[in-house]
Every structure is written in C-alpha cells, then in structure tokens.
Amino acid sequence: MVMHQEVVSKLKRSCLSGEINPSLVELKYLKHLDLSLNCFGGIGIPNFIGSFNQLRYLNLSSAGFGGRVPHDLGNLTSLRYLDLNHKMSLTVYVSDDVYCRVFMTDYNLHVTSLHWLSHLSSLQHLDMAGVNLSMATDWLLSINMLPSVVYLRLRDCSLVSIPVSLPHVNFTSLSTLDLSFNMLGPKIPTWLFNVSKMMSLKFSSNYFGDFVPTALGNLCKLQTLELWSNSFTGEINKFKESLMGCIRNSLEELDLGSNELNGHLPDWLGRFLI
Structure with a gap:
C-alpha cells in the first residue's frame, strides 16, 4: 500500500496538468504531438488541436x-497515427520484477458520432480503447471509409x-x-473474412455464441485469434471446419478459454504446422 501511494505521488509530480495554452496553434508546421500519460483532470480535448493541418x-x-472528443480532429487530414486510448489502469514497474497497478480516474471520454473520422483518409493507426462509443451508431461505416x-483497437468501448x-x-x-x-454478439460478422491481410483478431468477451463461420479458415495470414470469455458451448469439435483451410499454415496463437466447451482435445489441432 505504501509503495502504491509513493508511485501515485511520483506520477502526479511528473505529469502535466492544468489548461493547455492555445498559443500552441502558432506552431503551424507541427507534425508530431504527444501529450500522453499526463494529469489533465478531466478537461476536454482542446478544439484547436484540429488546427494543426500538418x-x-x-x-x-x-x-x-x-468529455466529448471534438469533431475538429476530423480536420487533421494528414494524420497517420491517432491514439485516444482512455486506459483505466497503468502498470508501473519499480524494478525488473516489482510493479504495481495504478487505477486512473474515468473522465467519461466519449463521442456522439464518428463521422469526422471518415475524413482521415491517410490514417494507419487508430486506438480508441476505453472511449465510450455507445452513441456512435455510425462507427463502423465511418471506419470503413479508411x-x-x-x-x-476499439477495446472496451461500450459497443x-x-x-x-x-x-x-x-x-x-x-x-x-x-x-x-x-x-x-451473438453472431461474428462475416465481412471480416474479406480482409485478407488480417494477422491478429481479438474478439474476446463479446457474448458471441453462434458457430464461427467456416470462412475464417480463408484468412491465410492470421497469426493470433482470441475468442476467450464468450458464450460458446458444446463440443470443441464445432470449431473444426472453421479452422481448416489455409489458416492452418499461419495460426500461432489460439485462445478459446473461459467458454463452456467440452470434449477431448481433437486430433485436428495437431495438424497445424509448427
């Protein structure tokens, strides 16, 4: 407990807080802005960040x-990397083998729409984990424009x-x-299996219960598949047809834990190449 308090105190001393001075807009040629791991205490993301068109x-x-993520971010048409990850906890290492977890305050970072996102046609990396997207009924259509x-990464977004x-x-x-x-859940979307470059697919804890479509086996580059803590029941053999095809030549990590599957480990699992 004492160590945890010391770590929290040290974090607060080392991070930025208070209002962000709008004079930053004078940096007209700014290409890289990192304000992560700070202590802004629930203030809104400044609208003027949308003015950095470089x-x-x-x-x-x-x-x-x-508060609400400003739609002004949609003006950043040159943006390639956007991280709004609203993590609720941080793992802080005191030494190589000693660490503690610091739980952050949830300031309800949220969006009402993601239409602004569709303007970022150069975007390559998008992380909005922990941001409340429950009101953004257009989230998939907007992302499909990228x-x-x-x-x-839209992990834990109340979708x-x-x-x-x-x-x-x-x-x-x-x-x-x-x-x-x-x-x-309960159905895994079939459009996923048209994304031929997919290498990592994480769909854990989503209340999926229906059979995994057999088209999954056509993802020839898939290396990681996480489906743990869903609502899959019955024989593990139900996944046999879904894990056949060229996926056998690429899959390296398969996690089906914390479901309600039963039966013996099937022989077909041994057919995956090492």
Missing part, C-alpha cells in the same frame, strides 16, 4: 482528458452491436483488429 502523429492516451488503416455484413469492405489494409470487451 500533424501526422497525435497521441493523447491516458492523459486525463474527458482505406489505409492497418491497426484498429453494443456490429453489422453481420457490409455491402463493401473498404479498409482492406487492416492487419490488427481488437474489439474485445464489448457486447457485439
């Missing part, structure tokens, strides 16, 4: 921002549904997708 990298993760996005199909999948560059800790 900005390519913006990291506001775990900075203590709160042809360059490679990394997408309550996901379309099973899409007329057209535009974000074909996507290789990492993390939608864990939402409420997207």
